[in-house]
Amino acid sequence: MADKIKDAKIIFVVGGPGSGKGTQCEKVVAKYGYTHLSSGDLLRAEVASGSERGKTLQAIMQKGELVPLDTVLDMIKDAMIAKVDVSKGFLIDGYPREVKQGEEFEKKIGAPCLLLYIDAKGETMVKRLMKRGETSGRADDNEETIKKRLDLYYKATEPVIAFYSSRGIVRKIDSELPVDEVFGHVAKAIDGLK
Ligand SMILES: Nc1ncnc2c1ncn2[C@H]1C[C@H](O)[C@@H](COP(=O)(O)OP(=O)(O)O)O1
Numbered sequence: 367m368a369d370k371i372k373d374a375k376i377i378f379v380v381g382g383p384g385s386g387k388g389t390q391c392e393k394v395v396a397k398y399g400y401t402h403l404s405s406g407d408l409l410r411a412e413v414a415s416g417s418e419r420g421k422t423l424q425a426i427m428q429k430g431e432l433v434p435l436d437t438v439l440d441m442i443k444d445a446m447i448a449k450v451d452v453s454k455g456f457l458i459d460g461y462p463r464e465v466k467q468g469e470e471f472e473k474k475i476g477a478p479c480l481l482l483y484i485d486a487k488g489e490t491m492v493k494r495l496m497k498r499g500e501t502s503g504r505a506d507d508n509e510e511t512i513k514k515r516l517d518l519y520y521k522a523t524e525p526v527i528a529f530y531s532s533r534g535i536v537r538k539i540d541s542e543l544p545v546d547e548v549f550g551h552v553a554k555a556i557d558g559l560k
């Protein structure tokens with residue numbers, strides 16, 4: 367099983383909260399038959415299940431902090447194994463948040479062939495999240511937590527981008543554009559994969 371995952375295409379999708387990662391991943395799934403795994407969605411599903419682990423996670427996420435590395439990674443790996451036979455590849459959305467997470471992912475699962483850096487301005491992300499908060503029901507889509515998530519994002523993500531840039535696999539995507547135009551650039555990056 368683990369070997370099969372190694373043969374699959376793995377794309378990291380990185381960007382701030384509200385930058386449009388989920389929106390673009392959905393479109394990639396529809397066009398390319400990839401499996402979309404959002405670390406945030408996996409964690410929220412665990413919270414919704416009401417398990418003990420879910421309760422601990424909820425407390426961390428409500429504060430806008432990062433969940434322990436091994437927890438996220440185990441959840442991603444389990445989800446990948448479940449889908450490996452029916453996927454053209456995997457979109458790992460919202461991960462890695464830190465360089466260390468990326469290194470652990472490669473040790474336990476495999477190496478990414480592409481990192482899509484979904485880039486929007488801070489003010490744009492806040493606006494989109496406030497709007498999403500009206501309907502998302504997400505405990506972290508409120509103004510105070512949004513600010514914390516953005517601060518943490520900027521601190522933690524810049525080193526991640528630098529790390530993978532040095533490998534030449536980062537494609538920066540301007541996510542200020544309308545959704546379909548953003549997707550045009552995303553599709554170009556994926557079509558460029560061998
Ligand atoms: N290019 C774009 N232009 C306008 N709105 C966008 C956009 N991409 C996403 N949105 C909207 C959809 C959501 O309500 C909100 C956040 O998008 P999302 O895909 O949930 O972000 P993320 O998964 O990165 O947190 O912004």
Ligand SMILES: [Mg+2]
Pocket residue numbers: 387388404406
């Ligand atoms: Mg998302």
